[in-house]
Amino acid sequence: MSDPILRAEGLSKVYDGGYRTVALEGVSLEIPRGSLTCIMGPSGHGKSTLLHLLGGLDRPTAGKVYLDGEDLTSLGPNRLAEVRSRRLGFVFQFFNLLPVLTALENVQTAMLLAGVPRREQADRSRALLRLVGLEEKMHARPGQLSGGQRQRVAIARALANDPDILLMDEPTGNLDTRSEEDLLAHIRAVHARGKTIVIVTHSESVAAMAERIVRIRDGRVVDGETAARRFTNGRPGR
Amino acid sequence: MTYWRLIWRNLTRRRSRFVFTLSAIAVGIASVVTLLSLGIGLEAEIRRQAEGLGAELLVTPKGWCAYEQISVLTGESLPEALAAAVVDRIRRIDGLTAVPYLTQRAVIRNQPVPLVGVLAGPMKELRGWGLARGEYRLDGRHVVVGHAVAEQFDLHVGAPLRVRGSEFTVAGVLAPVGNRDDLAVYMDLSVAQRVYRTGGKVSFVAVRVDDVRRIDEYIAKIQSAANVAVVSDKQLLRSVLAIVGSVGNALQLIAAVAVLAACFGITNTMMTAIYERRREIGVLDALGAKKSTIFFVFVGESAVYGLLGGVLGVAAGFAFSYVAAPYIGRDEFTAFLGSEQSVKVFDMGITIEALVFAVLVAVLSGLYPALRAAKLSPVEAIGYE
Numbered sequence: 356m357s358d359p360i361l362r363a364e365g366l367s368k369v370y371d372g373g374y375r376t377v378a379l380e381g382v383s384l385e386i387p388r389g390s391l392t393c394i395m396g397p398s399g400h401g402k403s404t405l406l407h408l409l410g411g412l413d414r415p416t417a418g419k420v421y422l423d424g425e426d427l428t429s430l431g432p433n434r435l436a437e438v439r440s441r442r443l444g445f446v447f448q449f450f451n452l453l454p455v456l457t458a459l460e461n462v463q464t465a466m467l468l469a470g471v472p473r474r475e476q477a478d479r480s481r482a483l484l485r486l487v488g489l490e491e492k493m494h495a496r497p498g499q500l501s502g503g504q505r506q507r508v509a510i511a512r513a514l515a516n517d518p519d520i521l522l523m524d525e526p527t528g529n530l531d532t533r534s535e536e537d538l539l540a541h542i543r544a545v546h547a548r549g550k551t552i553v554i555v556t557h558s559e560s561v562a563a564m565a566e567r568i569v570r571i572r573d574g575r576v577v578d579g580e581t582a583a584r585r586f587t588n589g590r591p592g593r
Numbered sequence: 594m595t596y597w598r599l600i601w602r603n604l605t606r607r608r609s610r611f612v613f614t615l616s617a618i619a620v621g622i623a624s625v626v627t628l629l630s631l632g633i634g635l636e637a638e639i640r641r642q643a644e645g646l647g648a649e650l651l652v653t654p655k656g657w658c659a660y661e662q663i664s665v666l667t668g669e670s671l672p673e674a675l676a677a678a679v680v681d682r683i684r685r686i687d688g689l690t691a692v693p694y695l696t697q698r699a700v701i702r703n704q705p706v707p708l709v710g711v712l713a714g715p716m717k718e719l720r721g722w723g724l725a726r727g728e729y730r731l732d733g734r735h736v737v738v739g740h741a742v743a744e745q746f747d748l749h750v751g752a753p754l755r756v757r758g759s760e761f762t763v764a765g766v767l768a769p770v771g772n773r774d775d776l777a778v779y780m781d782l783s784v785a786q787r788v789y790r791t792g793g794k795v796s797f798v799a800v801r802v803d804d805v806r807r808i809d810e811y812i813a814k815i816q817s818a819a820n821v822a823v824v825s826d827k828q829l830l831r832s833v834l835a836i837v838g839s840v841g842n843a844l845q846l847i848a849a850v851a852v853l854a855a856c857f858g859i860t861n862t863m864m865t866a867i868y869e870r871r872r873e874i875g876v877l878d879a880l881g882a883k884k885s886t887i888f889f890v891f892v893g894e895s896a897v898y899g900l901l902g903g904v905l906g907v908a909a910g911f912a913f914s915y916v917a918a919p920y921i922g923r924d925e926f927t928a929f930l931g932s933e934q935s936v937k938v939f940d941m942g943i944t945i946e947a948l949v950f951a952v953l954v955a956v957l958s959g960l961y962p963a964l965r966a967a968k969l970s971p972v973e974a975i976g977y978e
Contacts, residue, residue, distance in 0.1 A: 413971070436878070437883075439878075439881040451872060453873055456599070464594055467595070473594065476594055
């Protein structure tokens, strides 16, 4: 595979809190730069764990994760936080906006943590909220927004520091069909700007727009197929 | 967006909890400020009274306790204890001026007022009194009154005054001097001894020496002339301040308990906030917050509790001490505080001290919760339901 931006080698994650659970076992994969990859599989089979390990939110029991050749698993907590802040953007199923802040402030917070000056924060945050069609709602708090709007704010927040990769965990999992379609349009627009996107999803409609699908079962990669192969096989959106 | 805005929004998300936690620290700090303010006022007043003593030595009966020493400065009534012969022996020593005091209590319109029996001439010289009205005349029919007493009871020159069944006339009103001299009635010593039937005894003797460098020599002479205790004005001041200081320290310890309780309140509030905001802490982690940043945000919240609680506590403490001082001053031990201006309505030193203390204890209270927040695993926090 040419020019992978993100690469996992033999990733394993074992939880041992009295009862040993193998969440991931020997997972290796590459995420090409600028690609849109979906990670699919049944619930509880390690999709989100894989996403957390790829994003440096958690440390593997074994294996390595490389971001542009830099081994994330060997980084100290401060450097890892810096990588998360500047090079990665996260979107979660439950939106996870800070409820006491407005949409604008939620986006600005990501910039604050990256050390972006205050004036620049405001200008860039407005532009990002315009990008996701929420310029009218920038002073609304999350409680005043619909699910779809909250998730769009979350995307704007994930894009705050112009990251190389967006990691999304079930971004449409809490949305109705109409909001899902709307959100997917925004994700496509972001992807069209050259961002690498990795989405963990159960949704076939999300998977339908992926260039590559990685299937996980029982903590192992069971299939990694490209869109070309899917369409050749006549199984779009599997 | 700034960290302070983030901190403020977090603090005020649950207003009632914010107000109650703030109130707890404010009450603790207010009690500290009140006691500090009253203590400093009391000390200042003691020093002022000691300066107004006008004597370098004080001759008292042996075995007087601290309370009686304080009463010398407050002008409260004291038992008659030194015989006339003792006073005479002291007065015969060269190089000093001995002024005997008989401190008793008169009643004017059903209110107790200090009455001091004195030798008219030596007393006026010792205290440096001036007259506001009338004449300085102390004899079997006349008394003079302090300025504050005259004001309080509307005693003009020529007004009748009945003391223990004897009729007197107010001959003059002393010019205000700003200490306890303003608050007493002055009577000729021999007349006071007769009226109060003290058998020629006095309460204590104030002594002014001609040469302060020979003070130890004078003390030895007085003690060889009579079986009495002699303290210098400085010793008296030190011992009174030591007593007042130790009482103040004990009270401040009690106030510190209130602050300690408030600290536990802050810790509890912050721990609750962390449990409620676990997911948000995880989100901050995911957004790239360093552990130190999360630690700072939570410690910052505690510090703001301390600062705001401190500001409210300082304001309430000064207000309370200013309003309460006259009431507390009704007690003889703290009678100084009843006089005007003894307790300041604002003191920069106390303010800074209290605010630093409030922020410091609040930060200390927030350390453990902040550490817990910083140690949360992002995945665990994001996955928290």
